[in-house]
Amino acid sequence: xxxxxxxEIAAINERHRVRMERKKAIIDAKIKSADKKIGIIVxxxxxxxxxxxxxxxxxMRAMGNGMKVGVVQFIKGAIPTGDEKFLRRFPDEVSFHxxxxxxxxxxxxxxxxIEKAKLAWEKAREFLSDPTIGxxxxxxxxxxxxxxxxxxxxVIADLLDRPEMQHVVxxxxxxxxxxxxxADTVTDMTVVxxxxxxxxxxxxxIEW
Amino acid sequence: xxxxxxxEIAAINERHRVRMERKKAIIDAKIKSADKKIGIIVxxxxxxxxxxxxxxxxxMRAMGNGMKVGVVQFIKGAIPTGDEKFLRRFPDEVSFHxxxxxxxxxxxxxxxxIEKAKLAWEKAREFLSDPTIGxxxxxxxxxxxxxxxxxxxxVIADLLDRPEMQHVVxxxxxxxxxxxxxADTVTDMTVVxxxxxxxxxxxxxIEW
Numbered sequence: 001x002x003x004x005x006x007x008e009i010a011a012i013n014e015r016h017r018v019r020m021e022r023k024k025a026i027i028d029a030k031i032k033s034a035d036k037k038i039g040i041i042v043x044x045x046x047x048x049x050x051x052x053x054x055x056x057x058x059x060m061r062a063m064g065n066g067m068k069v070g071v072v073q074f075i076k077g078a079i080p081t082g083d084e085k086f087l088r089r090f091p092d093e094v095s096f097h098x099x100x101x102x103x104x105x106x107x108x109x110x111x112x113x114i115e116k117a118k119l120a121w122e123k124a125r126e127f128l129s130d131p132t133i134g135x136x137x138x139x140x141x142x143x144x145x146x147x148x149x150x151x152x153x154x155v156i157a158d159l160l161d162r163p164e165m166q167h168v169v170x171x172x173x174x175x176x177x178x179x180x181x182x183a184d185t186v187t188d189m190t191v192v193x194x195x196x197x198x199x200x201x202x203x204x205x206i207e208w
Numbered sequence: 209x210x211x212x213x214x215x216e217i218a219a220i221n222e223r224h225r226v227r228m229e230r231k232k233a234i235i236d237a238k239i240k241s242a243d244k245k246i247g248i249i250v251x252x253x254x255x256x257x258x259x260x261x262x263x264x265x266x267x268m269r270a271m272g273n274g275m276k277v278g279v280v281q282f283i284k285g286a287i288p289t290g291d292e293k294f295l296r297r298f299p300d301e302v303s304f305h306x307x308x309x310x311x312x313x314x315x316x317x318x319x320x321x322i323e324k325a326k327l328a329w330e331k332a333r334e335f336l337s338d339p340t341i342g343x344x345x346x347x348x349x350x351x352x353x354x355x356x357x358x359x360x361x362x363v364i365a366d367l368l369d370r371p372e373m374q375h376v377v378x379x380x381x382x383x384x385x386x387x388x389x390x391a392d393t394v395t396d397m398t399v400v401x402x403x404x405x406x407x408x409x410x411x412x413x414i415e416w
Contacts, residue, residue, distance in 0.1 A: 012318070013317075017318065018320040043400075045400075048395035049393055050252055050397065052265065053261075053266050054257075054265055055261075055265065056265035056268055057260065057264035057266075057267075058271070059268075060264055060265070060290070060295075061264070061290035061291050061294070064294030064295075065293070081269065082272030082273040083265070083268035085273070087272075088360055107262035109225065110221045110224040110225065111221060171234075180400065183401070184401070184403040185257055185402050186400035186401045187258050187400060188256070189258065189396075189398075190254070190398045191395065192253075192395060193393065194389070195248050195393045
């Protein structure tokens, strides 16, 4: 590849400047027009990695901004994860509630799972009626809805009844369409590739 | 809808038990066969929400497991985010380095951006040669690669040269194909819907 002349480099830099100026104008206008301030519902779904970890990243962000946080972890719970170990260090900032006894395919007992899910939703309702909590996270709630352990319409009614400025993040594959319909921001974490395929196991600090 | 008889409910519960038993066998076999333990490269890309927050969730998980973490934030940096404010509370656990002066469309000066990106990569190389660091996060690195502020082949050479057990998470839209090729786990955060569309603005605790 031949060397560029100083004039050519200057021209590239000028084109870049003009392009970025245009981009800045578009983004500034977007931010200005989107000015409603209100608690939103974020849903992270899909088969890829990052649904729960993104929710926990939002928990950290909220804590960094001085908000109180409530977390209910559905379905999971047999293994004390790094997330839980970490958040338990801040009992004044985060209320952490874990539903009992592991993934449903570890238990194979539907009636017990339903009972546990209902108890966990009672805790969820407490957070949803507390205006001092700025962010609520319902980790793996989508799984409980998918298996019909909880009624999606009852869950939605409670979500819509929450304090006006409270944010909610809900994770888990298979988010039901009724939930997507009432959510504000929905992301599908799509697998491009996964370390499993190369025979690399789940590891401390990555998967739990 | 008519009430189900006790026999019908028992039949549903038994089908569920058999299905979950089969699922458990499949998952146990998968976990058993994927037993290589080695540091992996995770890439979060796509236009949806959750790329950076998922990376920060992994940071939290690693901290919960007693790992040391290094973070370099590329491109961003003008606004002190909640993430940064939070992580600065743990100087013994997290080394946090932010590249100067905001998004590139705020600056419109390509040569200065290139210089800043190169300085930030020097910090990145320090983390990549420190075996006491269990997880390294390069936030928005993909943007710097996309704009060719950094050479993707030089970056890949440094990534592959890191300590064997060190994990890396790289975020930002537009991950280059060369990076995807050498990564272990790649997720595309796909927009299903975004609060912007409903005129809801970026908010404290959600977007920063």
